[in-house]
Amino acid sequence: MINVGIISYAHPHALRYGTTFASNHKAKLYAISGDGANADIARTEAQKMKAKFYSNYESLLKDEKVDAVYIAIETYRHKEIAIRAAEEGKHILLEKPIALTLEDADKIIKAVKKAGVKLMVPFNPRFTVPLKKAKAMIDSGEIGNLEYIYAISEYVKPPIFLEGLDMSWFLDKNKSGGGGFMDTAPHGIDSLLWLVNDEPKTIYASIGSKIFGFPVDDIGTAVLEFKNGVVAVLNAGWANPKGYSYGLEIKYYLLGKEGFLDIRTAYPDFTVYQDKAEKIYWERADVSGIVNSFLNSIIEDKEPLITGEMAKKNLEIILAAYESSKTGKLVKF
């Protein structure tokens, strides 16, 4: 049984990871700390889940019973806390993006290596059932040589308060590193790298605050050309209107030389129609898949499916997209 501690409920994903860890038979949700935004929610969740509550992460990390931590604090504090967690010998599931800069990502990776602990960063699409099926079909040659991908990784207009969570730090570039593109594109990029099984050669992007007038970007479009010739388009951001039926929507068109795959929304759902239509997800295979992969890497002492290096590569591509958007030029890797 692995004792898991959650550091911070600043990121709303902490709610779902909390319940997912709590219901996993290989883990125990042992402790929660209330650093960063939403400290009050962290305290309430700790009571609800019968987990120990610490008001700061230092005391959680000093608790020797904690084996692993899930860090969901504001991105600008990832480096500080991930390094401390590694120093205390805790395995780490670290929210994406890995850090604000590549230098910070390097420092985290170095600390983790030195401590000999596991580090995983959660990117969801590759843990969804339809995309796993698509990947298997590509790898077995069922659609011929992969040629082109159109990918959507989009969220709806973010409320500043979601289920009582204060998310205003997402609109502060110094804390989040960027807006809708920084928030959602890492998922799309990870899945592209995984599907294409190669590295990008160039990226060209337009990212901006175009829809809602937030102080950070809300929509981004990127075109990537991979070394093996695959061309991909990624739409990512928060550009959907509030009335959109999906929360995070993940969707792909894959064109192979001998086949075309239309991969629809990642999460199985049902729809409730009242004054408005609402989709309710009945399963999140992606989150339980991430949690299982993380726990198994600890139990079986093997590399997690998504490593720190992969998360750093992901960030490098995201930052290159912002660079391209800023300069209007193609960025070459």
Add this chain to the structure above:
Amino acid sequence: MGKLKIGIIGCGNIFNLAHKNALKNIKEVKVVSCMDIKAKRAKEAAKEFNAKAYTTLDEFLSQELDVVEILTPTYTHAELAVKALKSGKHVIVEKPIALTSKEAKKMIDIAEKEDLTLLVGHTRRFDKRWIQIKEVIKKRNMVPMQIRKAEVQRLPFPESAWYWKPNKGGGVAIDLGVHVTDFLRWYFKSEPVEILGIGKAIRKEAQVNNTYDHFLMMIQFEGNKTGLAEVSWAYSYPARYGVFYHHLDILGKNGRIRYTPLDTPVVGVVKHHFEMPRFSPLLSAFPEAFEAELRHFFRVIMGKEEPRITAKDALIALQMAEIAIESAKRGEPLEFKGVRE
């Protein structure tokens, strides 16, 4: 003014699939001459309208005609249009306006000099789907900021067909490209400033002809708007899956509109395999679009309406596709200067 006398040049694919039936429904005009270099085709077409058949251009143009419709392969548009204009005929030419923007400019200059009308068959502007979506955008006060428009299919013609020849049809980037570049300009109501093009040759037909069959354009428009144009002849489904042609996804201020292939009226047929039969002779357009286009064009020629799309618009659509191809060759985004020249 009596009925407009129409002459047709090129009685092949697009004539038989689209223009023939549209022209039959328009009572205000009379097709009097049909020309094709293949005598059999000219004769068959002429029979449909009780018209005369021709196989040579000079003979055809020496007749008394008000309007010449040019429905031939792209590389012949310019020469035929110039000759028709010089012999005093108004001209309606299928899209793309010409193979190159240089030729297109010459056509426009001559039409102006001769004080004749030159119109280009950009059918999308007359398709009720796109007209209605555009009206909804306006009525609901939406401002498109990012539009993805795809026109994708599996081109059913053999590698010897002119479509595949860069010096005859220009490849998919020109042939379907001009539809989408015009569509984006029409919807955004702003001008392109920078274009990135990426092309691929996926099918053998494209590879042996040294042309692209899958082409992506990312086009930056004034006002920080982003257009994605995807055109392809390399999609792998057979023509019986006809509905999978158009994709439209508009994100903007005050909402999103998405038109997916499955929003098209569909009859799903399950036998030993699943198929969705075509409901229109063309994959890309409802037959009504051609009729609406031609009715409008004839009214423009009669001086009763202002053109909804001018030859200049068609020229810009072609210039955008040309810049995109140049960008693909150079591997970097290029500034678009065409409109301001």
